Amino acid sequence: MADKTAPDLAEQMKAIQSELLALSETVRSYTRDHAAAGAEAVRDAASRAGSAAHDAAEEARRRGEHLAEDLQGHITANPLPAVLVAAGIGLVIGAILGRR
Known part of the structure; x- marks a missing residue:
């Protein structure tokens, strides 16, 4: 009877090994698929x-251009106040730089 159990035990070990290999392949495949989905x-x-x-950035550029055009229009319409402000x-x- 001891002789009969040894081959059964060996077969069970081979079956367990086979199942572990299949399980590890399943885990690898699952990880690979989900890693690809995560990367995507x-x-x-x-x-x-x-x-x-x-x-x-494009909207900011458009607004900047619009503001520059408005400022240029105000300066052109009122050159004397613009020169006085400048x-x-x-x-x-x-005066600030002269104090240093």
Whole structure:
């Protein structure tokens, strides 16, 4: 009877080994699939963030151009006050730098 149990035990060990190999392959496959999905999600999020940043920068550029055009229009319409304001700012900066 001892002889019969040894082959049964060996077969059971081989079956357990086979199941462990199959399980480890399943875990590897699951990890690989989910890692790929996670990487894709990160790429998508980065792409959306890049697009949003580009859109925000483009909007800021348009607003800056609009403000510059408005300022230029005010200076052209009222050159004397613009020159006086610029001179006043120059005097203030000169006084601040002159104290050093």
